[in-house]
Amino acid sequence: MSENERKFLEVRGLKKSFGSGETRQDVLRGLDFTVGKGEFCVLLGPSGSGKSTLLNILGGIDGADDGEIYINGDKLAEMDEKSLTRYRRKHLGYVFQMYNLIPNLNVKENIETGAYLSDAPLDIDELLKTLGLYEHRHKLPNQLSGGQQQRVSIGRAIVKNPDILLCDEPTGALDYTTSKEILRLIGEVNARYGNTIIMVTHNEAIRHMADHVIKLRDGKIRHDDINTEKITADELEW
Amino acid sequence: MMRENELSFGKRPKNPLNKRVWRDIARDWKRYLMIFLMLVVTIGFISGMYVANNSMMHSLDGGVEKFNRESGHFELSAKADAGMIAAIESGETADVVAVFRERAYEEAEKEVEDAVRKAVEEKVREQVKEEVISGATKAVEAQFDAAAELGLEVSAEERKAAIDAAIDEAMSGYFEQAVSSALESAYLSADYTSALDEAMTKAREEIDRKIDEEYAELTERYDLDKETAPVPVKLCELFYKDVEEKPPSDAGYKGTVRVYSERSRFDLYDILDGRAPENENEIMIDRMHADNVGIKVGDSLRVARTDFTVVGLAAFVDYTTLYENNTDTMFDALTFNVAMTTDEGYKRISGAEHINYAFIYDNKPADVYAEKELADNFLKVLITQTAVSEKKTEIKDYVPAYANHAITFAPNDMGSDESMGGVLLYILVIVLAFIFAVTANAALEKEASVIGTLRASGYTKGELVRYYMSAPVIVVTLAAIVGNVLGYTLMKYVVISMYYNSYSLPTYETLWTPDAFVNTTVIPVILMIVINLVVIIRTLRLSPLQFLRHDLKKTRRKKAVRLPKWKFFARFRMRVFIQNIPNYIMMFVGISFVMILLSMAVGMPETLKYYQNSVSDMMFAEDQVILISNEDDDGNTITTETEGAERFSVYSLMHRTDNFDEEVSVYGIDRESAYIALDDAYYENTAGTGHPELYVSKAFAEKYGINAGDLISLSEKYENREYTFSVYGIYDYSAGIAAFMSLDRFNKVFDKDDGYFSGYMSDTPITDIDEKYIAKEITSEDMLKLTKQLDHSMGAYMTYFQYVCVIVAAIIMYLLTKIIIEKNERSISMVKILGYNNKEIALLYMVTTAAVVFITEFAALYIGYAVMGIVWKIILMKLGGWFPFVIPAQGFVKEYLLVFAAYLIISIADFIRIKRIPKVLALKNAE
Structure with missing residues (x-):
């Protein structure tokens, strides 16, 4: 991996607080880390540790108070709103704990909402097969289980083949088995499409399937480890 | 690591949100259908009105040339001679002062000369007489002196007798001859000429002084000292007789018909049924009046004491609105008629003839201001030319076309109908646009997570704005298209028949009306787009994160509003109220709008009824007779x-x-x-x-x-x-x-x-009192003309209009309560789970709306009444006369109940909707 690829995502001195005066709360207190291209990075931490805030800042939907973020050499802070939208459109995919699917579009059409944003989207039928949704492609979201809906939302995020896939507690609302299915899918996506994945979770067990684990507490990085003994999602237990 | 070469890529799909637009419309078809129908009917009616008005106006404008419509008319007390007609047609203002002075001089000259001659003659006669007497006396005395010398003595008596005889002889013999020869030379003398000149100068001075004194006032009165350009016109005799008409079939009916002889030059007509009269027994009458009274072609009609056969129904170009007198408060197509016979037929009708002349300007005025100036100048021509005419002639009436209600009322009314219709349409579109916007806002709130996700994924604000704008724009555009088609077809006839029901209008041709298109299509679509755009853009300006967090308030909610220690239900309802304030504001605007319309629909007939019932109480005397003069033909006081x-x-x-x-x-x-x-x-x-x-x-x-x-x-x-x-x-x-x-x-x-x-x-x-001495009689019937005609023209429509208002009110309330319930679907589902029954839930969610409707209605009643009071004043300001806009207590009650009835119907729909909300909804994932 080249130096550029190794520092595909670089965060320096990132600070963020909410409120002012007495109610001021420092959420991120100066973070420094890098994520390599194609890495599966997990942001771990308890509630309120700032991991979701960090993810939102990386995704360009929230701003930092201080510090710099470089993605593939581009400085995020220098982008205006329009450039940020373009950046998200071209380079980012988002998966949330809630699937946020459009209720009156079917599975395929929901994925098309992602494909529309890319000039060279992945082949949707093939992706549907990869996601195990091909036979469900004409169904509306309310005809699907939670896991299936989350798969659709992952499909919608990766169909544009983004450089970075940001996942905010993607298994937070799912049961054990379904969670493992989704994690397997994310692992496969990472392996198959080579996207850099940054996943926020409070589930410690997931760290074992990641390449890179960053652990936050009270707005600070407590651990920044490279996992050399990656296991598959199927092997995870919690 | 990258295995992109193994990946297969597809084509970029079309925006899937586009597919969603139609599904959104299908999913919410009831709401969209309501809005669509309301717009279609309104746009259809207004566009029909524009098309009908424009086509009719075009026909009326064309009629000015086509039917040689007068520029005005005037009535004289006596028929004008050729000289006077030529003078009036020349358009030159007569120099009244100069003519009067000239006439006075002429008269004075003769008088002065006569006086001087008389004086001279007297003097000459005196002189000649003296000379004759002294000559005769001298001659006789010379004879007596000679006789005395001869010794003939004559007594004094004899001498006197001889002298008297000589004088008598001289006087009868050559006195006159001497006088005439003396006069002849006297008239030639310089003394005479100078005396005459002196007398003439004195007389002229006296005339000048008098004329200057009297006519300074005249000059001021008629504005004669101002130079005005000549107003050349062509005149045409349009004499008429105002007589009684009576269709033999209707014993109770009695009306007035204004009969003209054959019109061939000015003020022609458009025959709508039948033909023009061809012999002395035939008559053609006004179509509108015929419709009102039920006279048809082929019927007979008694005019004064003569029977005629009606052979044609026509619209006379100078009587599009049947005003008997231009000073009348209102036209009267019920008891006033205009008719035309052949010249022979006209002679058969007994009755006083009005010496009426129509005129047309040689140089057409460019606009109404120029026309007014021309009319003012022509009046001066008329006044001065009649003043200087040899025969004593008075102007009894002068009505320029621009001020002639019979000509201008219908087009003015159509114009104001059109602008009022336009305003109503815009208000309705704005109300609907806000309902759309509130709906869109509710949808944005409901879909906040999806919007947040889409924005986070890279959808631009523009893409989302376009998407959320699509449904309203599609619905409005479709409604505008359908409405326009309806306007040009069905609605046009509705409006035209309304106008044909009030006015004597000619035939028309349907015209493509760009105004209709702009006002009923372009402007509503733009209004809809702008209002929705502003509301949607305002919300979509929020960050993706705010959407993801459902944090859509512009200003962050600081704290929940503190409520007093009310009972739980009261506080709950208050919360529902606070949550839905924007909806309730829209409801207030919508109900106020409906109430304004309803005030007109209920108030107008009530006002007319009130006036009709109380007019005889209002009059200070039941009968007023105004006399032409207070002396009869014999000079006795009437x-x-x-x-x-x-x-x-x-x-x-x-x-x-x-x-x-x-x-x-x-x-x-x-x-x-x-x-x-x-x-x-x-x-x-x-x-x-x-x-x-x-x-x-x-x-x-x-x-x-x-x-x-x-x-x-x-x-x-x-x-x-x-x-x-x-x-x-x-x-x-x-x-x-x-x-x-x-x-x-x-x-x-x-x-x-x-x-x-x-x-x-x-x-x-x-x-x-003999009718020939009566100029005008005023009874309560005359005062009721206005109300009767208004009632006839609008009365029937007002009842339909009341129903339309109720439907509009129901639709507006349906749309808004639907939003309120949809917004609270999950909470309603949740309280169902908690164990509340449907009735209790209805009490929680529907009583608030009912209370708002209840209170809003009172405020809206007042607003509707106040606004209509102003509108009424504006309407009557353009008409003669005045009576205030009145809604009696039962009128307000009726308005109130009509709108509340609309609400009750809607509340049933709302109750069913609440009942249908499933309990599982609250347990389902938010999206």
Whole structure:
């Protein structure tokens, strides 16, 4: 991996607080880390540790108070709103704990909402097969289980083949088995499409399937480890 | 690591949100259908109105040329001779002063010469007589002297007798001859010429002094000293007779018909049914009046005492609206008719002939201002030319076309209908646009997570704005298209038949009307787009994160509003109210809009009814007879034996404003009058050198906002003369625009002799005065013309309009309550899970809306009444007369109940909707 690829995502001195005066709360207190291209990075931490805030800042939907973020050499802070939208459109995919699917579009059409944003989207039928949704492609979201809906939302995020896939507690609302299915899918996506994945979770067990684990507490990085003994999602237990 | 070469890529799909637009519309089809239908009907009706108006206006405008419509007409007291007609047609203002001076000089010249000649002759005769006498005396005395010398003595008596005889002989013999020869030389003498000149100069000086004195006033009165360009015109005799008409079939009906002889040059007509009369037994009458009375082609009609066969129904170009007199408050197509016969047929009709002339300007005025100036100048031509005519001729009436209600009322009414329709359409579109916007906002709130996700994924604001704008734009555009098609087809006929029901209009051709397209299609679509755009953009400006967090309030909710310690249900309802304030504001606007319309629909017939019922109470005397002159043909004062009849004086003046010149009847009232009682203090207050004081009628005061103590200016109709009066008080009389003053003051102001009066008034019908002396009779029937015609033109539509208002109210409330319930679907589902039954839930969620409707209605009632009061004033400002807009208590109750009934229907729908919300909804994932 080249130096550029190794520092595909670089965060320096990132600070963020909410409120002012007495109610001021420092959420991120100066973070420094890098994520390599194609890495599966997990942001771990308890509630309120700032991991979701960090993810939102990386995704360009929230701003930092201080510090710099470089993605593939581009400085995020220098982008205006329009450039940020373009950046998200071209380079980012988002998966949330809630699937946020459009209720009156079917599975395929929901994925098309992602494909529309890319000039060279992945082949949707093939992706549907990869996601195990091909036979469900004409169904509306309310005809699907939670896991299936989350798969659709992952499909919608990766169909544009983004450089970075940001996942905010993607298994937070799912049961054990379904969670493992989704994690397997994310692992496969990472392996198959080579996207850099940054996943926020409070589930410690997931760290074992990641390449890179960053652990936050009270707005600070407590651990920044490279996992050399990656296991598959199927092997995870919690 | 990257294995992109193994990946297969597809094509970028079309925006899947586009597919969603149609599904959104299908999913919410009831709401969209309501809005669609409401817009279609309104746009259809308004566009039909524009198309009908434009086509009809085009036909009317075309008629000016096509049917050679007059530029105006005037009535003279006697037929004009060829010289006068030529003088009027020349359009030159006669130099009244010069003509009068010339005439006075001519008269004076003869008089002076006669006088001088007479004086000279007397003098000459005296001289000649003296000479003759002295000559004769001398001759006789010479003879006697010679005789004396011869010794013949003559007595003194003999001498005197001889002298007398000689004088007699001389006088009878050559005196006259001597006188004429002496006169001959006297007339040739310089003395005579200079005497004559001197006398003439003196006489002229006297004439000049008198004329200057008298005619300075004349000049001012007619504005004669101002140079005006000639107004050349062509004149055409349009004599007519106003007589009684009676269809033999209808025993009870009696009307007036204005019959003209054959019109071949000016003011032609459009035949809508049948043909023009061809022989002396045939008549063609106005189509509108025929429709109202039920006369058809082929029917017979008694005109005065002569029977005719109706062979044609027509629209006369100078009578698109049937105004009998231009000063009438309202047209009257019910009892007034216009007709045309052949010249022979015209001769068969007995009745007084009105010497009416129509004129057309040689140079057409460019606009209405130029037309007004031309009309003013032509009036001057008319006044001066009649003043200088050899025969004594008076102008009895002068009506330029621009001020002729019979010509202008229909197009003006159509114009104001059109602008009022346009305003209503815009208000409705704005109300609907806001409903759309509130709906869109509710949808944005509901879909906040999806929007947040899409924005986070890289969808631009523009893409989302376009998407959320699509449904409203599609619905409005479709409604505009369908509405326009309806406008050009079905609705056009509805509007046209409304106009044909009021006016005597010619045939027309449907025209493509760009105005209709712009006003009913372009502007509503733009309004809809702009309002939705503003609301949607405002919300979509929020960051993706705010959407993801459902944090859509512009300003962060600081704290929940603290509520007093009410019972749980009351507090719950208050929360529902606070949550839905924007919806309730829209509901308030919508209901107020409906109430304004409803005030018109309920108030107008009520106002007419009220006026009709109370007009006879309002009149100070049931019958007023205005005489042509107060002396009969034999010079005796006209009297009446009618019980309670008393003399009064009346004079018509004009109250002029920028928009409308209104006729004011100024009454002179006897102090002892049993009908009009003015304050004693008023009669006694004779002091004051300022403006004469008078009372104004309540109607006059209300219409023009006149108060006691104000100064008002009233002017002569056809003269440049203004009177300023000081308003002493308001007299409680609502049936007419009038002013009252004491007889003394009246006579002084209008320069009348003591004992002058213009007519009689009485509560008992006055029947013993010969009709030929009566200029005008005013009964309560005349006062009711306005209300009867308004009732006929609009009455029937008002009932339908009431139903339309209820439907509009129901739709607006349906759309808004739907939003409120949808917004709370999850909470309703949750309270269902908690164990509340449907009735309790309805009490929680529906009572709030019911209370809002209940209170809103009261406010809206007031707003509707106030706005209609203003609209009514604007309408009547363009008409003569005045009566205030009245809604009796039961009218308000009716309005209130109609809207509340609409709400009750909707609340049933709402209750069903609440009942259908499934319990599982609350447990489902938010999306």
